[in-house]
Amino acid sequence: MAHREGREDMSDVNRIVNQLSRQVSTWLRDSSEGASDWWDTKNSVQKRFSMIRGLIAQRREITGGIGAKVYTLHRKGKVRNSDLLADCQKLDDIGDRIEQLKLEIEELRDKERGITAEDVELSDESPVVDEEDVDTRVAVAVEVEVVDADTEVDAEDEETDPEGGVSPGDGADEEDSEE
Numbered sequence: 001m002a003h004r005e006g007r008e009d010m011s012d013v014n015r016i017v018n019q020l021s022r023q024v025s026t027w028l029r030d031s032s033e034g035a036s037d038w039w040d041t042k043n044s045v046q047k048r049f050s051m052i053r054g055l056i057a058q059r060r061e062i063t064g065g066i067g068a069k070v071y072t073l074h075r076k077g078k079v080r081n082s083d084l085l086a087d088c089q090k091l092d093d094i095g096d097r098i099e100q101l102k103l104e105i106e107e108l109r110d111k112e113r114g115i116t117a118e119d120v121e122l123s124d125e126s127p128v129v130d131e132e133d134v135d136t137r138v139a140v141a142v143e144v145e146v147v148d149a150d151t152e153v154d155a156e157d158e159e160t161d162p163e164g165g166v167s168p169g170d171g172a173d174e175e176d177s178e179e
Contacts, residue, residue, distance in 0.1 A: 073079050074088035110116070 070079060070084055071088055071091055074085070074091075079085055079088060
């Protein structure tokens with residue numbers, strides 16, 4: 001009888017394990033479908049958030065464009081709305097401040113370099129050179145042949161004096177004798 005009771009106990013355990021297994025199986029199947037549904041919902045929500053961010057960026061770009069157009073019209077004197085005029089005046093003030101700061105930056109850099117923007121008082125304002133000393137002739141283009149150091153040169157035709165003069169054979173004597 002003990003043997004029989006052991007089998008019945010085992011059979012009860014098997015029955016419980018099988019029942020538990022079916023319940024776990026059902027729970028996992030239901031849970032995975034639930035998890036899948038949950039994931040699909042989260043994914044759909046994220047896609048919509050992404051679309052919203054894109055639309056907000058478009059709206060910001062269009063609003064900026066409208067503002068730029070209104071400000072352009074303001075600069076042409078074509079804006080009459082007092083609210084818009086007040087905002088445009090704020091932009092004008094900001095632009096003026098930016099220009100002022102740029103000038104201050106240049107002054108600081110000039111000061112650093114030792115350059116002053118102020119005019120120095122002069123006791124003599126006469127010209128540095130006389131008018132007759134100013135060369136007003138028009139420059140004439142002259143063709144020059146560039147000679148490479150490796151190129152052989154006929155010494156009699158092209159040789160120059162180390163002192164900066166011209167050597168015989170280059171035609172300089174002929175020019176001097178004509179004068």
